Amino acid sequence: MHPVNDHAGSLPAQCYLLACDPQRHTVPDRHQLGLLMRGAVLAELLLSGALTDDNGFAGAAGSVQSSGVLGDVLGEVAASKPRRWGAWIRKGWKPTLNTVEADLREHGVIDVTTKTVLGIVVRRRVTILDEPRALRLRAVVTDAVQGTGEVSLLTERDALLAGLATAVELKTTGSVTERWRLRRRIADIQRRGEPVVPALRAAFGQLRAARTSGGGGGA
Numbered sequence: 001m002h003p004v005n006d007h008a009g010s011l012p013a014q015c016y017l018l019a020c021d022p023q024r025h026t027v028p029d030r031h032q033l034g035l036l037m038r039g040a041v042l043a044e045l046l047l048s049g050a051l052t053d054d055n056g057f058a059g060a061a062g063s064v065q066s067s068g069v070l071g072d073v074l075g076e077v078a079a080s081k082p083r084r085w086g087a088w089i090r091k092g093w094k095p096t097l098n099t100v101e102a103d104l105r106e107h108g109v110i111d112v113t114t115k116t117v118l119g120i121v122v123r124r125r126v127t128i129l130d131e132p133r134a135l136r137l138r139a140v141v142t143d144a145v146q147g148t149g150e151v152s153l154l155t156e157r158d159a160l161l162a163g164l165a166t167a168v169e170l171k172t173t174g175s176v177t178e179r180w181r182l183r184r185r186i187a188d189i190q191r192r193g194e195p196v197v198p199a200l201r202a203a204f205g206q207l208r209a210a211r212t213s214g215g216g217g218g219a
Contacts, residue, residue, distance in 0.1 A: 034093030163193035
């Protein structure tokens, strides 16, 4: 096995770019985006062999080194008692999101400016500096979700990328009506991302349900 590197080509970085609205210079709310980042980090670690799945519980392989946000999360899993994937997705989403964002800024992939009032961030403006890369990612996901080719023929990484994006219903995956029409294909894509993608979908569903009932989903 090889070391897992945290860079602009990782699933967390790609998912962040997919979440950006290049016209409005916005991203989804921090909690939704944070869950996506946690899911993407876990998916990257699982794909690399750094994490293993034991009947729905995440475990560290122990033979793979990593750095940055990937190393942070791998260290969390290695030092903890066994937890289900959904628990790891919901845990620590805020620092994970902040780390991914900071890494993308450092690598010149995005620029982030904020407006604060009394020390509280009230507006965050995100500009994609590597627009060709973002366009390629959108094309990959659009083709995966709306294409006519067999889902089984998608590469493992493309299937994961599309599965993660649809799990939190990013706008780049289509409108509500389009996702409903393509729900069977999306379900097939998400199954290819087991166990992380279904766990992410469930975590996002819980967040949405809490907000609908007035609970706010927590921070």
